[in-house]
Amino acid sequence: MSDVQKPQITNARGLLKSEVFKRPHERGLEDLWKDVVLAQHRDDKLDREEAIKRVDRTKVERTNQEQEIVEGDVDRGLNVRHGQGMLPRQDLVLESCTGS
Template sequence: MGHQSGELSVLHRPLKSVRNSYSDMAVDLTERVQELADARGVPESKILEQALERGVEDLWVDLVLTQYLDGEIDREKAIELVGRDRVKRADREAKAVKDDVRWGLNA
C-alpha cells in the first residue's frame, strides 16, 4: 500500500509551508530586533533582554489570572500578585463570557 509519487509530494507540501513560515518568522523577528535596537540606540542584546522580561511577565500574569479564575487562588492573593486592575478586568471578561454563553443557550 505505497503512495503514488503525486500523493507523496502533496503530503510534503504542508511541511515545507510550515518550515517557510518559521523561517519567515525568524527573519521578521531578527529584522524587528535590529530596527528596535537602531531606533533606541541600544545593542540588540538589550532588546532581547527586554523582550524576554516582558514575555515572562505576560506569562506570569496569565498564569495567576488563570489560577484565580479556576479557583486555585483567592481574589486577594491574585490582587497581591498582579494588581487590582488586572483582576477586575479578568472578572469583567469572565462575566462577559458567561453572559454570552447563557445568552447563546437561551437563544
C-alpha cells in the first residue's frame, strides 16, 4: 500500500489510520486459517461437514473439485507413461476452464 493510497482509503471509508493497517493483516490471517482448514480436509484429518462449518460450503466443494482434477491428471499421466493413453475427462476439463 503506497503512501498515497492510505489517506484515500481513510477518507473514503471513514476509517482511522490504524484500521487501514489492521484490516489487511486480519484478512491475511483469515486466508491462512482457511488454507489450514482446507489442507486438513484434503488430508482427511477433518471431515467435510466440519470443514464447511469452519470455512464455507463453496470453498470446500471447490477444494474437492480441484483435488479430483489433480488426481485425474496424475492417473492419466501414469497411464500414458505405461502406454495406456487415455483422453482427459471432458467434464473435468470444462470445469477447470470455466471455474465452475
